[in-house]
Amino acid sequence: MTLPIRPRRSALYMPGSNARALEKARTLDVDCLLLDLEDAVAPEVKDLARNQIVDAVTAGGYGNREVVIRINGLETPWGEDDLRAAIKAAPDAILVPKVNSPADLQRIAHMLSVYGAPKNLSLWAMMETPQAMLNAGAIGACGKDANVRLTCFVMGTNDLAKETRARLSPGRVAMTPWLMTCVAAARAGGIDILDGVYNAFQDEEGFAAECAQGVEMGMDGKTLIHPKQIEPCHAAFSPSEEEIAWARKINETFDQPENAGKGAIQVDGKMVERLHAEMGKRVIAIADAIAARAS
Template structure:
């Protein structure tokens, strides 16, 4: 598995203290935000600040993503130019992607890998071509903007957004790209955050975008395989290998059948656990 994306924290690029603190946070990935989190009059200063801060480095193994402004704004072209080949950046996140043509326009200006925000009705209606774009490495759900455009009411079960979430998730999985869930706005509501993380995890999302460092621990816990899950995966692999040695194609573990597809799932889960463990060791060494 590639680098974990359990916790993807937005950091406003205009906030020097937040940028400094980000180096010590337990986030798998950071989205350095030049778009929604930065006021229009602060855009140019935030860009200069972020260029210099990323040149300093010190972010360890965290995935470093810069969310630029769109090319339909006065700041988008300059943002893309500033981070087109910046050595401190792993990827550029393109906002409000409506179709692959938006990624084509960004790819013409940016040498770095691209990520896409899926946060418009048009983008979420046919996300397949977006997810399949050859320069795209990951997708981010922008549930706040999407809910606003849909006129959807806020509900704990997120039922008004389920069609879009499911469609985008399937597109990402079909293309073999990671996809992270939208933010949970009530950052002091730990129970609500946990419930929404568990919902996203159970749907198949790889992690969750976050708006506050206080949300990191819950996201990291929920989107990581538990010890019990890893132990069960190892038992399934072993039992299936033993069944094959006996000339049988199916094993039984805890009263449930284990076939090739279950073994494949078990191996993916163990790979994810090992990637998370390796990241933890690397962070501890920084």
């Protein structure tokens, strides 16, 4: 399944229990909104949060921001009601927490069909448990199954640290093998992947460093916990003007008739292959999608 390219540089968690936050979300320059019914919502206000999110999403006004509802797990007292409510609200995607295996997504996907969910409603998967790390390849492969509707991984690094007892220290040495495993699994499944949150939202230098690390790892964007993180996140995960210009130049050169049958050519004194042109096409597509969202 070939998915449309869209910018997912930033994905901001917004608690469903905070009506003011749901309203403010309509004004934020963010690519994705993660309207949360799970970790950010206390048990005693789960029902309130669900109702507020349904009302907010149904009312619309979020423009070209991608709207995603994170439900509680089906094993909880709220999970199935969350799923039904999310389907009724018709967001862009439903974020499934604590996915351990393909069966977890397949079960949700079956319920989407039973409840008559729109065909364009996709699933995102939280990757935040030891089982998920061990089954990452199989979970990512769900991206190849149109019936499962999987389009994105979201790294839940806080929960992963809790479950494994690994430390979330600067540089994330302990997390790196799992992060890169999930990047590989996402790419094998043809889906996007978003990095975990940075908890110290007042630490601008540390946040910038972790964004840069996510870019190096191949992440498509990062999940956020505060609006002040949006702008530096976009700066990190947006292709630079130089990268865009180089990508266009490579593709324009390969498109010339004399280069039609060549696998490698010279551009500005550098040898480039067609694989670089394909990589450049994605850079151009992301840049165009960012420009379209901004307009």
